[in-house]
Amino acid sequence: MKMTGAQILIECLKCENVEVMFGYPGGVVLPIFDKLYDAPIKFILTRHEQGAAHAADGYARVTGKVGVCLATSGPGATNLVTGLATAYMDSIPIVAITGQVKSFLIGNDAFQEADITGITRPITKHNYLVEDVKDLARIVKEAFHIAATGRPGPVLIDLPVDIQQQETEFSYPEKVEIRGYNPTYEGHPGQIKRAAKAISESKKPILYVGGGAITSGASEEVRELAIKNGIPVTMTLLGLGAFPATHELCLGMLGMHGTAYANHAIMDSDLILAIGARFDDRVTGKIDAFAPHAKIIHIDIDPASVSKTVDVDIPIVGDAKHVLQVLIKSVKKPDTTAWLAQIGEWKKTYPLKYKDDEKLRPQYVVEQICDVTKGEAIICTEVGQNQMWTAQWFKFIKPRTMISSGGLGTMGYGFPAAIGAALGSPGVPVFDIAGDGSIQMNIQELATAVANKLPVKIAILNNCYLGMVRQWQELFYNKRYSYTCLEGTQPDFVKLAEAYGAVGMRITRKEDVRSAIEKALAIDNTVIMDFMVEKEENVFPMVPAGEAINRMIGGMA
């Protein structure tokens, strides 16, 4: 049957079981929007294309499916860029579709023209400029395949408007054949055997678990390996939720703002099993000083992540779940009694703490959100102090519940991601734990949330500062608070919420925190809770940039 390019695109999305997509219309995507008008796909009109990209990302992180976003050419396409870079750094599957000017105008500096395949080349896993309508179905099929398999990531399809209007026979390919793309899922059996032997012989082993474990759905295997063999677990920011924070073997997050006991444990360990984690600089600190006594086993689906920063003794290229399933069978339980006792000591000596007084402190707010929801919520964060306090104080018990921009560190990510998350998991409470700086970077999405009746709860930890930068200025720049104070220039967030048709609350006293959260949860609407927290509270412990990760400040060294 003959169809136009625009119709073919919609048919392909249907074949890929796309239920929700996010985007914004514009001139050169009119043919697509005309077909969307009566398509059985829920289209969420965001108020900025960046919001659409982040929402698709949040949706993907929560559901494990590919997130889809759509924007027009030129500025529409360039507005997706931060969202794509965010997804690329965190290996999140997204298919982004952009309109492009007519094929014969490409290169002419036409109205709303931008070389978006050129611009996004280093921040997408792959991208396409469609030159012939006959290629469209194959390209969409490939794009979804590439986005979701191997180490996932965003794929962009740039579709000129004339190709949207041209007609061809439609048939959706059943198989994908890309000779240059063949990700490795099964780990090398010999390497797995070596790894099992090393673990069995270790005395101070530790699991270092990253976002890859969540992507591959390996939480069960991580749990089994750790608990069966008495091995403590630390996680990266994106790994949180892969192992329950409530378990005694859990050491929480490691790295720059990790727990002191996680950092001491990894530095003192004799064996690190890295699972879908990439030894990022925020995790390793000073690389030459990192875990000097440890033999390192690294399971990762991306060969380029192995031995990139830290030399690895036993590399295993493969999917975390597949590899762990085999590995678990051949590990003999090492004797970790003394090791766990030592870790217990560290936990006792250097607990995570904050001053428990009458003041309204941000950590308390996070703790209360956790307590009220019993950890059964999806928590999105912005970037900065709000993000680190969430990582430290919310006890994540399930994978795909901690939604945060880890690699790129994108302020303004959390709220649109929460919109995507809410659409991806109806019935589950969704929070965006925000700072007063970050929330303003995509505040326009309040309209999207309200229009779609999404009961996202925004908890602003409002300290009237760009808090994390202020903290660095306090500690390393003689308290010269250069352009980080927002005092007196803040909008009234309660009125702002009301202006958009959401509900606003302001909380200034510690004793009102819990009741405010409970009240917000009972409201079937988007809610902003403006928590006026202690202004100069710091995130501790902290490893100064470039230091070894057991050299923490904040009374934890």
Place this chain on the structure above:
Amino acid sequence: MRHTISVLVENKFGVLARISGLFSARGFNISSLAVGETEDPTVSRMTIVVEGDEKTLEQIKKQLNKLIDVIKVVDYKEGAFLDRELILMKVSVTPKNRKEVLEAIESVGARIENAGSKSLSVEATGDQMKIKTLLELLRPFGILEVVRTGRIAMDTSDRGLKAEGKPEVNE
């Protein structure tokens, strides 16, 4: 250390930009890059000469392999391959040193493609040693212009380098 790597890629527009973009984005240095179609018109072959230690080279190969349009990456170790480069150059001559210049050119097996009264246009094909020797011999006379194609390389086994697809990585 210099390494010569051959990369088989999809013969499509934009692929060269992906490769060169990868090198610049990750701070890898390209000494030369030569590209052309292979016996299979859907496949292009790039020969890239890069500077870097073993760890850098390993990372370059892995990053290249990650590109969807890259079909195969081969690293040529010293000695096990043929490498050639074509160079065109103009060297200045005077009536006085003309004979000496001609002898130098002949001594390395280069060819004179055009002989003017003030300059000679020279063509040479050869491995790195030959090109280097030629440049060193002629530099004292005054080299006016140099154009080089960049190195191309191929191993000498009985099998051709085929684009049968990316193998699974099993380290």
